[in-house]
Amino acid sequence: MSQEKDNPNNTDNTIDNEQVTPVGEPFSDEISPDLPPVDEGNDLSKLKDELAESRDKFLRLYSEFDNFRKRTQRERLDLLKSAGADVIIALLPVLDDFDRAQKAFSSTNGDSALKEGVDLIHNKMVSLLQQKGLSKMESVGKEFDVEFHEAITNIPAPTPDLVGKVVDEAESGYLLNGKVIRHAKVIVGN
Template sequence: MFSKKKKHDNKDTTMQNQDPAAETHAEDQLINDIKDANTVTTEEQEVAEEIVPELTAEEKLQQENAALNDKYLRLFAEFDNYKRRTQKERVELLQTAGKDVIISLLPLLDDFDRANKAMENATDINAIREGVDLVHTKLKNTLAQKGLKEMESMNTPFNTDHHEAITKIPAPNEEMKGKVMDELEKGYTLNDKVIRFAKVVVGS
């Protein structure tokens, strides 16, 4: 009984008296062994380089050429798609350019239809005249909202940028020489750009 207890006490004493420096040395040795296992030697690196040799200058140029060619093909395809898309949009724009104006004129077309029906049995010429004047004014206002303007040509100096001279007649006085004396057809601008020259008679 006493001997067993004594042996157990001796074992505990031995564990308590173990050197801490020895434990630290053992841990350092274990870490170094792990690092050595993961370290690639110079010989192993040379073998790996022999297995995957470096590309020659010609091979590098071929790779660069292939990359540039691929980039060029991609850019060309993108540009071709852009060109086709813009051409399609341009065609659609030309086909629907006057859609807004046509829609704004439809109410005036309705007014003319009603006026035609009213004139079938109308006896008062003044009422018809007033109706026509109202529709005419409405038409001019609608077109003005779209940027259409009449040119003021009468008694203004003849201007080739706005006028087309049909003929010349003697001016009644010196002041009217070179000026518009009569207007045969009105000129119009759309958003300040001439879309029809005024046909005029010029004094000489």
């Protein structure tokens, strides 16, 4: 107040409340009818629900992608294992012809050099195919199994222990890397 007296230029230092224009709206505890009521608990629970839903969606998509990746990797490995399956299947009749030629040579007194040549080619071919995963099924004397055998006929079993078992094999069956690529055509005792 002493400055008011000392300052001759200051004529009126009092502020009239009616002359001051408010910068913002005055604060009041009342909720304005224009604005929606703010329910912080409801908004928070809504956000938590959305977050949980987003996390669930993310986990499902991640799991689906991971399963897709594993499935394609497994399919790629299967494709590599069976890449030459068509060629091997096409060679099976040739292998059967070699087996028949060996049986024919063993029953006759033919040219021994020719027999040795057929045996040599047969053994090389069998060895090569075994390296590629081919294995011959042994069926005679085993229980008939539709997963591995194709019954072409039934005959009376020569002995009681051969009932329901393979008595003879008309055409050999083969496995490629543990999967059947040709069922053995067999004769079953009944």
